[in-house]
Amino acid sequence: MKALFIILALVVPGVSWGEVLFQDPTGKALSNAIADLPKKDLEESLPQNSGLQQYLMGLFYIHGAPEFHVEKSCRKAVSSLQNAWKNGVSDAAYTLSTMYYNGVCVSRDLEKSRELASESAEDGYILAQRMLGMAYVGKKWQGLYSYDVDKGVCWLSKAGNAGDRESAGQLSDMYAKGKQVKKDEKKSFLWLKKAVFNRFEDDNMVGFRALAESYEKGVGTEVDLIEAYKYYDLYGAAGMKGKQRVAKKMTQEQIDEAIRQSQEWQKEHNVQVGGGFIRRAN
Numbered sequence: 001m002k003a004l005f006i007i008l009a010l011v012v013p014g015v016s017w018g019e020v021l022f023q024d025p026t027g028k029a030l031s032n033a034i035a036d037l038p039k040k041d042l043e044e045s046l047p048q049n050s051g052l053q054q055y056l057m058g059l060f061y062i063h064g065a066p067e068f069h070v071e072k073s074c075r076k077a078v079s080s081l082q083n084a085w086k087n088g089v090s091d092a093a094y095t096l097s098t099m100y101y102n103g104v105c106v107s108r109d110l111e112k113s114r115e116l117a118s119e120s121a122e123d124g125y126i127l128a129q130r131m132l133g134m135a136y137v138g139k140k141w142q143g144l145y146s147y148d149v150d151k152g153v154c155w156l157s158k159a160g161n162a163g164d165r166e167s168a169g170q171l172s173d174m175y176a177k178g179k180q181v182k183k184d185e186k187k188s189f190l191w192l193k194k195a196v197f198n199r200f201e202d203d204n205m206v207g208f209r210a211l212a213e214s215y216e217k218g219v220g221t222e223v224d225l226i227e228a229y230k231y232y233d234l235y236g237a238a239g240m241k242g243k244q245r246v247a248k249k250m251t252q253e254q255i256d257e258a259i260r261q262s263q264e265w266q267k268e269h270n271v272q273v274g275g276g277f278i279r280r281a282n
Helices: 028-035 051-063 074-086 090-102 110-122 126-136 149-161 165-177 185-196 208-217 225-234 236-247 252-268
Strands: 008-010 018-020
Touching: 018 090, 018 110, 051 074, 051 090, 074 090, 090 110, 090 126, 110 126, 126 149, 126 165, 149 165, 149 185, 165 185, 185 208, 208 225, 208 236, 225 236, 225 252
Parallel strands: none
Antiparallel strands: 008 018
16 A cells, blocks of 8 residues: 555646656556555545545546446546646546547547646656657657657657656657658667666566667667677577577677676576577587
């Protein structure tokens, strides 16, 4: 239950005060908090009339939550979320924005969706920042904002720097392909690393192949065969061909060092990756 009451207060100069209850774009923090809730007397177990209570109850009312004995009620969902937003909960503003955009429990209203998304993003809520960024570059949320690459890059950068893998990955792809922005391999590699290594997903291995290829070919960074081998190894069996290729250019000492670093990373993150090691012939 302690996790429910850890609230990160973000103050943004020139805009309203806002509270972010669950600043985690993966949704894990919110899911874990809900899992910790008692299954009975839910409303009484939360601080009465608090932004936290209003926000969580608003979420439950949208579709209903039988495990908490909460029946679906669009009226109560909207009312609870609006009250949470009045109490300064930026999470609630974002949720309402998505509801107005998609017409969930309310009539579709892009103007209201736009207003709420902007206010939540200004308060520092990562999902809202991603929403604005993707909308401005035309990747998602079509029609929410007029196409504006500069604004899109600005908001995606804010979200990416705050730890959002999807925003950082989008920027990496844009700079790699030179679409919508000037091609820049160094910026692409920078955002790739931020997508792979972020504070919300410290065991994210999805981008390891791209990292390995960048180090192998020197795309956006210096050629580093030890790093290339390490990330091909961490990519598992799918990285075997990459390891075979780079091993031909490496000394045994370099291969051993890459293996050591890979095993150290696996131990630190409590994972085990298959694929086998490649060693040079004597």
